[in-house]
Amino acid sequence: MKKTKEPNTEIPPYDPEIIEKDLFTLFPPEWLKQAAKETGLIERERKVTAVEMFWVLVNSYGVRLARNLAFIKRNYEKFSNKKLSDSSWYERFTPELVAFLKLCVTHGIEQLAKEQTKVLNKKIAKFQDVMIQDSTIIRLHKSLAKKFPAARSRTVAAGVKVSLLISAVANSPKSISIYPERTNELKTLRIGPWIKDRILLIDLGFYKHLLFAKIKDNGGYFVSRLKGSADPLIVDVHNTCRGNSIDVKGKYISEVLPKLKRQVLDVEVEVSFKKPNYNGKSRTRMDTEHFRLVAVFNEDEEKYHVYLTNITKDVLEAEDVAKLYGARWDIELIFKELKSRYALDVVNTKNTQIIEAFIWISILTLLVSRRIYSLVRKYNPKDVGSRFTQLRWSTIFAENADKQLTLILRYYGIERTILTVMNVYSSQALDPHVNRHRFRDDWWA
Numbered sequence: 001m002k003k004t005k006e007p008n009t010e011i012p013p014y015d016p017e018i019i020e021k022d023l024f025t026l027f028p029p030e031w032l033k034q035a036a037k038e039t040g041l042i043e044r045e046r047k048v049t050a051v052e053m054f055w056v057l058v059n060s061y062g063v064r065l066a067r068n069l070a071f072i073k074r075n076y077e078k079f080s081n082k083k084l085s086d087s088s089w090y091e092r093f094t095p096e097l098v099a100f101l102k103l104c105v106t107h108g109i110e111q112l113a114k115e116q117t118k119v120l121n122k123k124i125a126k127f128q129d130v131m132i133q134d135s136t137i138i139r140l141h142k143s144l145a146k147k148f149p150a151a152r153s154r155t156v157a158a159g160v161k162v163s164l165l166i167s168a169v170a171n172s173p174k175s176i177s178i179y180p181e182r183t184n185e186l187k188t189l190r191i192g193p194w195i196k197d198r199i200l201l202i203d204l205g206f207y208k209h210l211l212f213a214k215i216k217d218n219g220g221y222f223v224s225r226l227k228g229s230a231d232p233l234i235v236d237v238h239n240t241c242r243g244n245s246i247d248v249k250g251k252y253i254s255e256v257l258p259k260l261k262r263q264v265l266d267v268e269v270e271v272s273f274k275k276p277n278y279n280g281k282s283r284t285r286m287d288t289e290h291f292r293l294v295a296v297f298n299e300d301e302e303k304y305h306v307y308l309t310n311i312t313k314d315v316l317e318a319e320d321v322a323k324l325y326g327a328r329w330d331i332e333l334i335f336k337e338l339k340s341r342y343a344l345d346v347v348n349t350k351n352t353q354i355i356e357a358f359i360w361i362s363i364l365t366l367l368v369s370r371r372i373y374s375l376v377r378k379y380n381p382k383d384v385g386s387r388f389t390q391l392r393w394s395t396i397f398a399e400n401a402d403k404q405l406t407l408i409l410r411y412y413g414i415e416r417t418i419l420t421v422m423n424v425y426s427s428q429a430l431d432p433h434v435n436r437h438r439f440r441d442d443w444w445a
Contacts, residue, residue: 019372019404020411026111026371027054027104029412035107039099041092048092051412052080054104059405061358062342062365063398069093069354079409093354101360105176108367112172115374120169123320127221128197130168130324132331133189133206135161136339137181138359141350151182162344162359163188166331172370173334176363178356186211195220199311201328209273213289216310223325226253226306232269232293238313239266257295257304265295265304266318294318333390338362341394342369369397372404 015021029051036042036050053076060075073089076082120127140148140158150157159181167174179188185205196219202211207227215222226232231254248256248267256265268290275287292311295304296318307321316324338344344362347355373393380388397404 017407017411019375020408022371022375023368023408024411026108026368031107032104035103036100039103040096041094041100047082047084048076048088049080050100052076052409052414053092055405055408055412056080057101057361058364058368059401059408062361063401068348079405080414093351093357095353098353098356098360101357101364105360105363105367108364109173109175112367112370113167113170113174115170118169118171123316124199124324126197126315127199128169130199130201130327131165131174131195132168132201132328133163133165134203134328134331134335135163135179135185135188135205136335136344137161138345138347140347140355143350144352147352148180149182160355160359161188164331164334165189166334168327168330171374172367173363178359191215191218191220193218197221199223199324201325203328209271209289210275212271212291212308212310213273213275213287216289221309221311223307223309223311223321225325226293226308230271230308232271232291232308234267234293235270235290236268237266238268238292239264239318253293253306257306260295260304263297264318265293266313267293269293269308271308294321296322334366337391337394338366341391341398342366369394372397 032050032054033042033045042048042050056076056079057072060072069090073084073086076089077084120130124130137159138161139150140160142156142158144158145156148158148160150159161179161181161183163177163179164173165175166172177188185203186208189206189211191211191214195215199221200215200223202222202224204225204227207224207230209230212222212224231252234248234251234253234256237249246256246259246261248265253269269292270288270290272286272288275285292309292313293306294309295306297303298305305322307325309321311321335344342362342365344359347358349355349358373388373390376393377388
């Protein structure tokens with residue numbers, strides 16, 4: 001019997017320049033040049049060019065190779081084979097640079113959003129995406145306390161809040177905003193038509209019944225932990241228990257939880273909230289809404305974890321709701337990646353423009369890292385499971401950023417040789433203080 005030839009499922013050998021080509025598709029040189037002109041960063045390209053500056057910033061400061069402007073300048077000279085005066089470099093760190101970097105972040109997010117790098121499992125396949133919103137604080141020099149006052153600080157302190165909305169499907173940020181630290185979390189999240197057919201996993205800092213109602217009104221879905229001060233009324237029961245179970249219908253959750261003996265509570269509850277009234281008669285009015293409440297007993301903590309959602313029981317069981325909310329850990333890992341790998345917490349300057357520029361550079365480094373990470377997963381299909389962890393990947397990416405930068409600029413047409421490296425060493429090693437007297441020169445030189 002003749003054997004049938006099995007189809008070849010192996011990925012063909014990839015182009016040795018696949019990463020550089022892909023990155024130049026994500027941020028095309030012509031687009032970077034045009035963005036620099038539109039924002040006023042570079043009107044006429046001379047020694048400092050938009051393409052070189054962009055890639056040096058992303059692959060230098062963002063991966064901690066350079067910790068200040070002087071180090072970044074030396075990296076620019078090293079990789080671009082150009083000698084710069086201090087003024088031609090430092091004068092670039094202006095509001096125009098911030099506008100340029102912010103525009104690049106927006107562009108990068110839009111490009112990554114077009115690609116679906118992950119697939120939702122069959123339980124939630126009916127939804128378009130799972131979104132996670134949260135914020136992190138970056139500590140600033142205390143001299144900036146008046147402009148960026150810290151929250152709940154007993155001493156003089158300053159800080160900014162970086163707010164992220166990330167997509168599980170795109171495996172990258174969907175939107176990013178910067179606020180003073182004291183900004184209320186609720187002001188960093190705006191609900192609109194974009195939430196339709198998407199699930200939003202919400203931290204307790206965003207807990208508000210009006211917000212949940214807006215999500216529902218816009219055709220979206222949410223999962224949130226129940227706030228400790230919230231006490232919704234149980235109006236219906238979704239699961240029944242055998243034996244001597246207590247009657248929970250018509251009772252408040254605070255009455256039920258202490259007496260609860262079952263492993264899972266799955267009920268419909270009524271919550272009340274103040275709703276703005278725009279008819280000119282009054283500012284607010286009381287309103288009510290029905291949501292699903294699930295309480296799942298946590299064996300490790302020996303207590304119930306209580307969640308509020310509008311995802312129905314026929315889509316997710318109570319235990320699945322708890323597991324889905326656990327996916328919020330993804331955004332914590334992104335913040336850890338940004339701070340420990342891409343220098344988001346290394347903002348050692350008093351210049352507010354440079355502070356904002358450094359934040360956007362860190363975000364851009366994350367976007368570029370995510371793009372290369374997707375390529376690596378694509379060409380290693382047998383190992384795309386849990387072995388390719390984000391934090392491990394980010395470490396490898398950061399360690400090889402200088403090599404990657406050399407390849408990127410070589411693809412752009414800038415070749416480094418031993419002669420150009422020697423020229424860089426010769427220029428950078430010179431003490432800029434020409435007339436400084438050195439006592440040892442009187443004795444040996």
